[in-house]
Amino acid sequence: VLACALVLALGCQGAPGRTLEDPFRVLGLETAVLAGEASRVAETATELARARLGLEPHTRLARSTLRFYPTFASFRAATQDANTAAPDAYGLTYPHTRTAHVTLVPCPSATLRVRGLTLHTRQLLAHEATHLACFDALPWLNDLPGWVVEGLADSVAHETMCALGMAGPFEEEPHSATRLAVVQELIAEDRLPRLEALLADRLEPLDFEQRYAARWILLEFLRAREAEACRRILDAAFRARPGDRAGARLRAAVTAEWTATELVALDAEFRGYVAAFEPRWRTLHGSFGLDGSALVTLAWPGSDSLVLRDEPVEELPFALEGRMLVHEGAVPQLHVVLAHGEESFHEVSFTAGRDVVFWRYGRADNSWTSLARVGLPALALALEQEVAFRIAVDAESVSILLDDALVLRVRLSGATLLGPWGLGARAGACGEWRELAWTQGR
């Protein structure tokens, strides 16, 4: 869950004195390279956020601090007094100290060394940097609705990741695709509040993840379909002055834009806008993101990561192939999951320097059954070395190849492997896939 919370306290404008060359003070990162990366992400987000708000670039009043924490526990210990409302948040921004507190998620130091800041950390940082930029325009965001504050922060975070080459269209980027799927489900179950309620942040029936998803996609919808109205509403809110309640100005601006009848029509258009997306990935556990052409995963220390593709396999024979890269981690292991169902799934685990195992997992008794295993010479599947893989399934068997060499063949009815498939990693592991391709049928 990528989320953050705002401190419910009035801010004040910090002391002047920052220089343009040094807008952020970075604390809690081990190297100057990582600190430089953090500054670049925050700078990019700041400029994009200021452009959204119609503010001049580089007119921030005071230097801001980005403070990083190696674990969620240390982040919570430092911030929980100020944040009792959102115990799940991994980031928090204080207006009065102009400080964004950010958890390094998840953070094996080996991963930091090899890959730099994770995609998830960059996304979270861009989100918090957007709050900092908003505080420059308006030190009291508390009475603004969530779609303006959190929706804007998530929208700018996605745009920041695109600018850095680390995201793509909403439907193909696992984080935003998952959020689209979440809101589509709410609509299908008729649980998404009407537009009028969303605009006022009346989201009571929704849980934490659903709220952030709804706020984000509402802002994206307004940007895409009602750009001028959206600009006027944000303008009304962020041009408020001390003593002038921004929330009241925003509500007045919303009322000025649309009549009740128009809002009903706009609600229908909003639902159609969301329904038209075809989200390709659904993240169930862990973090997934795009880095250039690579799909990168990080598994949280406590659980395996898993993302499902929105195109189940329906016909034999089928093959799934591409290139994989295993990074150093607690256990350097990547997964391809097949036949992901309510009762069970099958999994091919690739452990660098060790083996390939074909598993069946049963949910009822939480059982892992090894159906076949092959130990590998370390070079066949090594840390930090890209290797081609292919999993081919026909009516009688499944074959697993590495760099075009057959390493494992298991006889079983291929029909049991049809259905949803996905990718993942062992708890605490990190890895990448490139050039993914799949075929099915003759």
Ligand SMILES: [Zn+2]
């Ligand atoms: Zn936030």
